Amino acid sequence: MEQLPSATMMESMQPFLNAIVKPELLNHQDKDVKLLLVTCICEITRITAPEAPYSDDVLKDIFHLIVSTFSGLSDTSGPSFGRRVVILETLAKYRSCVVMLDLECDDLVNKMFSTFFSVASDDHQESVLSSMQKIMVVLIEEIEDIREDLLLVxxxxxxxxxxxxxxxxxxxxxxxxxxxxxxxxxxxxxxxxxxxxxxxxxxxxxxxxxxxxxxxxxxxxxxxxxxIPYLTGELLTDQLDVRLKAVGLVGDLSALPGSAISGAFQPIFSEFLKRLADRGVEVRMSVLERVKTCLLSNPFRAEASQIISALCDRLLDYDENVRKQVVDVICDAACYALNSIPVETIQLVGASSRQISTC
Incomplete structure (x- = not known):
């Protein structure tokens, strides 16, 4: 049946509409009966959309049933999987999930989001995941103020x-x-x-x-x-464990494939490179590890010269392990892109290597 049936057709359907939502069905304990019930109700809401076919109390019970069926989406090989996908796609296509907001079913919305995240699998077809995404996006855009509990989900x-x-x-x-x-x-x-x-x-x-x-x-x-200012503060804090986590994070962001440090993030990247002179040896070694990944992922990146310059400043670090690691990083980068490193830098590395050896 198409949407918006004639008045005569609606009148003939009314006994069925009433029968399908009787309490003994809505509260039935058999999971297969529940699934078939939800399948029928989803078709009813599709046909009557955008008009709601039932009272608010009945609709609340219906949406609880609908959300309960989504937990079965984790079983992609089960006999009922196809029906559950149809229910999901119908809810996404006709945006009937928005009624949940009118009914103030906040906890149920949270449960549905949690269910989607718990059942989402790489085994799902993209259409299944896109239907989940569409439902969540529609609800978020329709909510006037995003609640903290939903955000945390x-x-x-x-x-x-x-x-x-x-x-x-x-x-x-x-x-x-x-x-x-x-x-x-x-x-x-x-x-x-x-x-x-x-x-x-x-x-x-x-x-x-x-x-x-x-x-x-x-x-x-x-x-x-x-x-950004708060993350910069973590790079400067006296707490060693916090500095290490912040250095690890900023370094990992900088090393993302294809990543280019935009203008807004340049200050925090500069502060990250300054941690090469951090008073903590663990921090300096952590920065070196991330800097190496950053250079090897793209030795021709715009920040390469800035990184190499900062490394050269640490060639005479008082810690032997740091000095050796600096030389290793620069040499590894040179092997990947020799022409991108100035000759004077290579000479400085060589001289520093000899000095390190004599030390």
């Missing part, structure tokens, strides 16, 4: 080294953030600033804000513009 999926989150779920979260950057920016900035200042460490200790920054830089770097 999204941010909790981020992290490169998370063993408990699939790469598909992380990619899904990043795509949502990229598409809704303007709407999510104030909340993300507030979360990051609070985390960096230590205001909410106990509340959200399960979220590594450095990992959040890394992923956001990859998908929506403009969100981080207001966070």
């Amino acid at each position: 999204i941010l909790s999926v981020l992290g490169r080294n998370r063993s408990d989150v699939s790469s598909a779920a992380r990619r899904l979260a990043m795509n949502v953030i990229e598409q809704c950057a303007g709407k999510l920016e104030p909340g993300i900035k507030q979360f990051l600033v609070s985390s960096m200042s230590g205001d909410n460490k106990s509340e959200n200790s399960h979220i590594d804000y450095h990992e959040v920054i890394y992923d956001i830089y990859c998908c929506a770097p403009q969100i981080l513009l207001g966070v």
